Amino acid sequence: MAESKHQYAFFLGCIAPNRYPGCESAAIKTSAKVGIELLPLKGAGCCPAPGAFGSIDLNVFYALAARNLVLAEQMNMDITLICNGCYKSIWEVNHILKHNDELRDGVNEVLKEVDMEFKGSIDVWHLAELYYDPKICGVNKLAASVTRPLTGTKIAVHYGCHLMKPGKERHFGDTENPMWIDELVEALGAEAVQYRNKMQCCGAGGGVRGYDLTHSLDITNEKLINVTEVGADAITEVCPFCQLQYDRGQIEIEEKFGKTYGIPVLHFNELLGLAQGMSPQELALDLHGIDCKPFLEKIL
Template sequence: MSESTANHTFALYLGCIAPNRYPGVESAAIKGCKKLGIDLVPLKGASCCPAPGAFGSIDMNVFYAMAARNLVLAEQMKMDIALVCNGCYKSIWEVNHKLKHNKDLRDGVNEVLKEVDMEYKGTINVYHIAELLYNDKFVGVDKIKDSVVNPLTGARIAVHYGCHLTKPHKDREFEKEVMLNTEHPMWMEELVAALGATPVEYRNKMQCCGAGGGVRGYDIVHSLDITNEKLINLKEAKVDALTDICPFCQLQFDRGQIEIKEKFGVSYDLPVLHFAELLGLAQGMSPQDLGLDLHGISCEPFLQKVL
């Protein structure tokens, strides 16, 4: 394989939930990527992406302008963006894509950005970290395998893909074509297997976590009922952990299990880890270094299996 050994550098767009609720995701992403030849440098002064459910529902124009401001910060650094959250991907990637292709939108946004001495130029690209890890142009499954020092052997791990990275696939432009399969994708399972774990499929795995669109705040019981359906299906598959690539989904599955116990009287005790955290573990980071003790649902039973 004629793989490039050159280092790639990206501006790391953090969003809200990862740095402020699951800081291990931030730490694992930076350290894990470093070992795989990717430098993630801070995107100084970034704000909320803004939340696509809340802002998109209120006023699309504000949504475009706020996302464009984050994009301009990266344009000023002359760096592509890497991010760790599906919701952020929806905002940052999609607005970048729309502004690049629609002059009317771009002109409208730039009129507002002029008030803060900024101009959106459309000079950078936006990537989700899962995409960088899967695409061998940047990392690829083989390189991940080589970086594993603590294989997660024996652990049965299910994947929650989430919605906003790949849906709607008609609008997405991934270099890896398998990422456009939104009915029955398997590329995340390949990543899980690269860490030595056993990927496990379950009924209706592409269903939404239930948190998005402002529904978690609008009708928590409705939102958790969707999550609960997924948890029932996961329980049936007898998995040791669930992995996700979106801190908002993670919040919904992790803290959500506590709320489900309160409201529905059912408990699952299913550990939920962002793929970056899982990668960190497999690369030898300790659970303490990953802040796994901050999770709502204890990761202990899973950790005992893999450490």
């Protein structure tokens, strides 16, 4: 058992725990193997969804995200999370409130009604960036945790939007052709394939999936074409909402557009779980809309 040196409050969000619980379980188990301990953030709620909530009232968006942040401040612990949408809400609101006194005072006035105060005492991280950070884990340590290399598989990385963009406010460097998650994938023994328009959105965000499903799926379909073109065996992402859009979206695309892809979609934590020897059952891969078998046959 690896020694736990790095502890974080694990912010779950909605789609991981309530639709793809394998992502949650994989995050807890895979991170433990590289010395990261995830503790439950009791009483957390929706981040809230940046598209759905931010679109109609940004003030509520700030206040609800701040409530989640205060729960972690009360634990005196940084937050880590596994969803780009949650990252936009939780990281960004933390960042804004730390730097904008007017907004912070406004939020704190509302939080007073629920006996809370945003202090700005913690930081927020995506678990993928902790894996990449050599001070916490790093590519080499991650590679060393692999017991079942994903040799011979081609993986298309979907970075998603809300982790790295807008790049000017974030700290991930190049947002036009990033490679750091590709490096994480290659640390598992797989080949990270490059494909056309890699940084394009999955199509789900901004409330568009709920507002105009066919429009949203048409964007997804374009990405699926590009990923198929380079012969990817699977798509990996770091966002359960992107995962839902690609995974359940392929079923909807078949229904609405008559096009079939059958490309397995795995969250990076699920992929890492497989590479660390977890079974498909331990990852609840049977809950995925698209059968992961063709991919699993290559590695098991």
